[in-house]
Amino acid sequence: MQSAGPGQGSTFILRFPSAGDGVETRAAASGAGGAEDKRRLRVLVVDDNIDAADAIGTLLTLSGFEVALAHAPADAMERAAEFDPDVILLDIGLPGKTGYELARDLHAHPVAARAKLIALTGYGRPGDTLQADAAGFAGYLVKPVDVDQLRERIETIGRDEGVDIAVARR
Numbered sequence: 001m002q003s004a005g006p007g008q009g010s011t012f013i014l015r016f017p018s019a020g021d022g023v024e025t026r027a028a029a030s031g032a033g034g035a036e037d038k039r040r041l042r043v044l045v046v047d048d049n050i051d052a053a054d055a056i057g058t059l060l061t062l063s064g065f066e067v068a069l070a071h072a073p074a075d076a077m078e079r080a081a082e083f084d085p086d087v088i089l090l091d092i093g094l095p096g097k098t099g100y101e102l103a104r105d106l107h108a109h110p111v112a113a114r115a116k117l118i119a120l121t122g123y124g125r126p127g128d129t130l131q132a133d134a135a136g137f138a139g140y141l142v143k144p145v146d147v148d149q150l151r152e153r154i155e156t157i158g159r160d161e162g163v164d165i166a167v168a169r170r
Contacts, residue, residue: 040066041158044085046076046102047120048094052143056089056120056150063151073097077105080112087154088112090137092121092128103135116157120145 043065047053050071057067068083070076073094080088088106092099099119106112116138121128124142132140139153 040064041087041154042066042068042083042085043154044068044070044076044080044083044088044115045120046070046073046088046094046099047091048072049091056145059147060151060154065154073102073105076102077109077112080106080109080115084111085115087157088115088117089120089150090117092119092123092132100131100135103132103137107136118150118153118157120150 043060045053045057045060045067046069047056048071053069053071057069060067068079068085070079073096076088076090090099090103090106094102097105099121103117106115106117117136118139118141119128119132119137120141120143122143129140138157141150141153
């Protein structure tokens with residue numbers, strides 16, 4: 001931050017890494033080295049707040065993940081079938097269907113069923129996490145989300161799945 005003094009305004013400079021800057025690939029824990037180990041972890045972000053979904057998607061893309069977005073339950077089902085995500089970040093308060101209901105539909109889908117679900121929501125009451133557990137979520141994060149915590153949660157799932165993970169250096 002720079003300022004010439006009171007009443008003179010301020011200048012703020014934000015620096016973001018580009019997708020190709022400072023990215024390293026960590027080998028998968030399995031060490032198998034097959035073709036499946038070479039791809040980036042795929043993350044589907046489902047949020048009806050388009051700006052929030054875009055922001056999370058951009059941050060995850062800059063961190064080296066392959067990202068797709070959906071903004072409604074029907075779009076999420078269609079996108080999951082096309083994209084075959086490893087992880088689905090799922091808002092709970094969606095139009096027409098709750099994230100809990102959508103989670104059950106995703107678990108029943110032949111392609112999306114293998115994806116690990118992480119709730120990314122504004123709902124933070126104690127009972128909400130119990131509902132998420134019952135709906136088969138692998139994690140529960142309350143907005144505003146700590147990006148490092150989110151990235152670590154996704155990376156942990158990726159390691160468990162044996163997928164190489166590209167992460168931006170800090």
